[in-house]
Amino acid sequence: MPEYDKRKQELTDRLTALQGFLRVDETLRIQDALSRYFARRSDGLSNLAYLLSDLSMEPKASDFGGMLKLVAKDTTDILHTMLDSVREPSAEALKFRGEALAEDARFWEGLQTLYLGELRDLLLKQEQRLIDYTKNLRDKWSKLTDEEKAMEQLDQEGSRAINALFRETLERGLPVHLRALKAFDDLIGGIKQMKRDISSFIAQQLIQAGAEKDVAVAIGFFSTYGIFKKAQAPLVEQLGGPAGKELLSALSDAYDDPLRNWIQGRCAEHVIALKQRMTNRNSLLMTFSSTRHDADAFLRDNSFNTAKDMWRNAESSLKSWAGGISSSGLKGDAESWVEDVLEGFSQRLDKLEDVYNTFISENERRFVGSLGPELEEAFLHTRAWEDWESTLFSYDVESKLRAWRSSLPEYRAKVEGAFDELAGAFGDLPSGLQERFKEELNLVRADYLGKLSSAEERASRTLEQAEAASSESALRPRLDRRILQETLRR
């Protein structure tokens, strides 16, 4: 136990100097009181210093305050009553008592105003807060990252689905479209082949009718024997045959199957789900950002510097208190006691620093300090999303669908051209006959082109819908994730 014996020396010296002025009974009483006073004081100061140096996590301010009051009361009680059993104490004895009492009063009152127990508990509280908050942030980090992982998994599934949808559109749509084009080509070729057959058939019929030079005879003969219609028979057969049917089939609902996901809104569903998860992720990031703000606010009041400031203030107050004591004995003891207390505080501060460093190392670039690019990437996956979008739009589904759609009228025009070419088969016939053959051809042509237009329109409509659904300009804003970055960085 440390000795605080300078006061003892001081009062003993003072008492010795009074020998000759004090009566024996007074001296004996005072000596007896002082011996009790010194013992109680030394014991009290040691216990008080011990309490302040206690490194446990138990609050001690109340104990310290109580003990301080008790030691102050006990020691001043002893001084106050030192002459109680002395009959008619001398003026010197009264002065000795009063002076000692007044000095002690200032000593203890000064000590009480330093609120050292409260300071020790403040440091303890800060340490406990740091420990608790480290755990709290650990739990939060765990929750945030778990949630983020689950979210990311769903996002990846959704994005893969969209990707597949784009890819499959081309993989499955292209054969359908090529089939249509082939059907066009086949039919056009077939129609063109009809020209020679029809020319030869008409020439043969003209000879047979013997009316090569008489148009009126030819018309009468052809009308009677249905030659005008018969001349179209190969064409009708062609159009109603495999080639003609194949084209109508390749157009009408053939595109439905490969483009079904677009038409039925599957892509939109995936995008909506992505968008919702982005909103959820934004909520998650809001909670992350608000936790960062909380941590910032926490550190403003609980940084190690705050504790160091408290410690410095305490050190300054303690030294100022000890330095301001006029009694040399009390001052000497106070200075020794301050050293002991500061040593205790210093250990508490070291402990606090360790806890603080743990807190910082665990949370730096996470909840504390600037956001690291790794953490931003971990929450936003920006590169992955950019790659995904780039891949997605590199399929260029929209343009390809548009090109498919725009090729259909072109091919239809070619069919019409083939019909026009076919009409050339009647070019050498005399006027009158020529018109009658064309009339018949036009009937056949109109019939088929009507069917073809319907099929083409259906195909175009399907393609147009898929094209709109896959439009980059429509999709990009819905996949825009910049708001997440703003939330994360705010």
Place this chain on the structure above:
Amino acid sequence: MPGQIYASEEISSGLITRLKLEDPVPSLEVEHIRFDSAFRTTQLQPGDRIVAVNGVRVTGAGTPLPPGRSVSHHVGQYGESYPWSQEGAKEGTPLRLTLRRRTFPKGWHELEVEAPLLAKRSYSDDSGNRPWLGPEGPESRASDGLGESWAGWHEQYLRRLARAELADPANSFDDRAELRNLEADRDRIRLCVERYPGAFSQALAEDFARVERLLSGAEVQLPPGALDYRVEEQVRKDAVAQASLKAWEERLAAALPEQVPPFPAPNPVRADFSGLVDKLVLLPTLRNRDWVMEADHAYMVAGNAYDGWYFVDAETQPIRRMLRAARRYERVVSPYVPEEYTLLGRILPEPRLLVIQGQGHFGLQVRPLAALAGRQLYIALDADGGDDVPFAGEEAYNKPILSLPPNDAPPEATLQAMISAIQDADQATWQALFAPWRLSATAGQPCLHPFGGFFTPSDWDRSREAFHAQLMDARVLWTSEPEEVMHGTEYPGAPKVEQVEALLQHIGSFDGVFKSYVTRGLHRAWILQRVNGGPWRIATPQSI
């Protein structure tokens, strides 16, 4: 029936006094003025303190008296005549007395009265064999059928009068009990006045009336609100509860169109809650276990892991308002408000993550708009104003918040604060008003024991009990001027200590009338001190 009057050679003032020579201002306290004293017609009253006789100050116990004199020679003491005879005083020699009286509400003043000294007189019947108490009777040894003799009764009666008139404020005394005792004297005095009309019986009647008035206490007009603290707690609680429930129901009805059911609450990071933002929600009653602390930041939480969570930041103004209103309620309505709050609030767009019992949970944040504590306290948390918004019905119970008087407040402010603290059940303030020091004196030299003050918790209990019994109010009746009782020169480091005496007036209700009264257990006399010009503190550790 005329009697005889015998005038002796002994000269007297006709006063009976009590020695007060140990007091800071030594004096002779007038206990009684005989019916045949010339001072009867002056301003002199029982209770007056004679501090000088014919200009000569009464000296204290420590001051030696002139040779041949003793304390029994003071005016009003049994040996009074001796110095008069030594000085050659005769009947008719004027006697000038300097009196010290309290000046209400503060300090003392002195005044002088003068009357002739008179020869001591005795009275008897014509034969001279039967002593009378006065020139017209009654006969001392007669009882007139009343049991005790007139002389015996009169002696006791004078003691009773003195006890009432000179009641030491510091000692126990019960004026109502004394009044009852005095009542027994009424018939005898009436009889005396009827049968023996004259100066003696007239003085009896006058003294009786004066003391009766004194013991009955002065009627006191209490200021409005002085007895609020005594209003039945249940009445207050009921009134506030009624106002609170009405306001709450109205608030809920108004909120209905915007209100959404609280549960199931969406997990804000898994579901779309945008449709709930800005909607109103009535949270279930939240109790102590529903408070969560995160790094000294408090939140109130409603819900669970299955139904979802709502979080209320408890360090925002609405909750500050709620808690401050609850504390005011405890002070002015009832000391107990259940720590359970039902909150109506608006859902905020930003969710929050909190750790509850070691597990992180996402929840919706709610800004509270109105609160009901228990079923008895409603607070509109969105009302205009600062941190203090009134709870329903509070306007009927407005009272300033107690605090210690400022350091330079006069001593009566300290006492008044003590009274208010007891009425408001504020033990901490009450305790802080008592001096932590104790002033003692050894061999006449004062010494301040800095940590010697004390009080007992039972003083607090007794004070509270007094206000729950007959005591209605108390007020500071009088204080003395500050007197320096320690000058700071007694020993090196000695402080300067000033002291005042004070008298409290206790006020009770008697037959519906508020009157001052004195009874055992109530302390009228108080001492306050201050050290080196600091705040006044009560140095008499005692109950009210």
